[in-house]
Amino acid sequence: MNQQLPDHYRDILLGVGEDPDREGLLDTPKRAAKAMQYLCNGYQKSLEEVVNGALFASDNDEMVIVKDVELYSLCEHHLLPFIGKAHVAYIPTGKVLGLSKVARIVDMYARRLQIQENLTRQIAEAVQQVTSAAGVAVVIEAKHMCMMMRGVEKQNSVMTTSVMLGAFRESYNTRHEFLQLIGRSNQ
Structure with missing residues (x-):
């Protein structure tokens, strides 16, 4: 040290x-x-190390979702924790990612000084880069200690961010299916 x-x-x-x-x-x-x-050990990791070649051939071209991946990060503005869960989905195009690798990607970026908006995008772009998926969607819901313990002291506030890439951005039906499956759609 x-x-x-x-x-x-x-x-x-x-x-x-x-x-x-x-x-x-x-x-x-x-x-x-x-x-x-x-x-902050995410700074010592690379996407290549985290994925470690765990891409597998698959004929599946239907949505793959990993829900409720818990995450712990530090707000880069106050160095206070934010705690929540990520929902990550992708539509494979010939290869699927090892299940644990999705959680490891979330952890790698969460274990850096962050703002939630950037964290959401970093996870989505990493999954897209690794899988070459037809689309990637990430939704993060988190409670921020910088808002709960200091400042406005709002104990029940939850911040939700989303990034939709490819088919999730282009197709209302694909996006709606994802949001419905993770319980975020009211329609």
């Missing part, structure tokens, strides 16, 4: 009026640094 990060956490403790030498805080700078490195 880079020693600068624990030193910075020690400075933060001093800055908020704490004594980093008191018993309960003695190892906090190291623990906080280790936690931050874990929470």
Whole structure:
């Protein structure tokens, strides 16, 4: 671990009026640094490493959906968590992606300092790049601690973002089917 990060956490403790030498805080700078490195480990991963060749030939050309993929990220504006779930769909064109790889792609981008809007697009574009799908759709629903713990303190607010590529953008019926299957369509 880079020693600068624990030193910075020690400075933060001093800055908020704490004594980093008191018993309960003695190892906090190291623990906080280790936690931050874990929470931001997406920077150390590449799409190629995450997918690891897990593309498989398939005649399926119907929608594939992975629902309710839990995600944990940090808001790049306040360094506070946002927690939610992603729904990812694609329409294969000869190859399908290993199921766990969808969740790993979500994690790789979520484990970076983010805003939800960008996270949604990054996941969609990564799935599109890897699969060459006829279309990709991603919807993320998340609660943001920066809105719940500070500022307006709205405890029940949920932010929803979506990115629709290819067939999901071009076809109302395809988009509607996806939204209906993930329980987001009221029509």
